[in-house]
Amino acid sequence: MSEPALSMDALGYRAGNGRMLVEPTSLEIGAEQRLAIIGPNGAGKSTLLRMMAGLLKPSSGSVRIHGDDIAALRPLDRARLIAVVGQTDSPAGQLLVQDYVALGRIPHSGAFRRDEDAAIVEEALVRVDLAAFARRPVASLSGGERQRMQLARALCQKPKVLFLDEPTNHLDPRARSELLALVGGLGVTTIAVLHDLPLVAPFATRIAVMQQGRVVATGTPDECLTPRIVSDVFALDVLRMRHPSQDRDLMVFEASLPHSASQPIRSKS
Known part of the structure; x- marks a missing residue:
């Protein structure tokens, strides 16, 4: 059996006030798999991802990436193994895109x-469809273009594992789908915190569902996005249907409204 790309053993985090933000959990992710960490706000998703990436010291447990204990690695060696695209990054607006990407x-x-x-910077810009923007200042980019720029910088690190913390924040629906489709085609082991449930199944090969600091389910999208799990964790209904023009299934998530709230509003005239 091949060595997992990432494994964590009893990984947990307790805040300074004694509250357990992430209950100890163990998980293995295979090479080139794409793990989506999902759950309601405050479930501990970003805390778990930061521990997995070595950005936050856990209260218990350990993380190994391709057999190396991430806590024992020098920062330079860790940066050669993993790349992280966070929720926010604010480089100087006058910095050229190619110079920002070269930081990787x-x-x-x-x-x-x-x-x-x-050559590596140019290749990364081509892969994220920003080659024509190489000599433009960062300040001139849209939100979606900035996200792709951050991804290009991460690719320049040549990571074995890529971490994404809510990468679709502040993007319009089309840009969200395009960004995750791009990441899905990279062939890099990826761990992403996602909050937009309709995007999870097309992107992820595996899912970890979190609730109140606990990983309550792991598996494939079909195993984790069941009506029971979605209802228990997100208080949503999930509906499955065939796409009207493509040979694939669609998943629709919606809140169950009280009967009175679902009635049409009648005019008083």
Whole structure:
């Protein structure tokens, strides 16, 4: 059996006030799998991801990436193994896109760029469809373009595992789908915190469902996005139907409204 890309053993986090934000949990993610961490606000999703990425010291347990204990790695070595795209990043607006993306080469080349670094930066910009924006200032980009720019920087690190913390925040519906489709085609082991449930099944090969600091379900989208789990965790109904023009299923999530609230509003005239 091949070694997992990432494994965590009894990983947990207790806040300074004694509250357990993430109950100890163990999980393995295989190479090139895409794990979506989902759950309501405050469930502990970002806390779990930050521990997995080595950005937050856990209260218990450990994380290994391709066999290496992430806590024992030097920051430079860790940056060669993983890349993180966070919810917010605010580079100087006058910085050129290509120079921002080139920051991803620092773990490999330091402050001195090699000839091959320019080729790697160009390749990353092409992969995220930003090659034409290379010499534009960061301030000129839209929200979706900035997200793709951050992803290009992460790709320049040549990571074995890519972490995304709510990467679709502040994006319009089309940009959300396009970004996750792009990530899904990279062939890189990916762990992403997602909050937009309709995007989860098309993106993820595995899901971890969190509720009140506990991982309450893991498995494939079909195993985790069941009516019972979705109702218990999100208080939503899930409806499955065939796409009217494509050979695939659709999942629709909606809140159950009280009968009185579902009645049409009648005019007083």
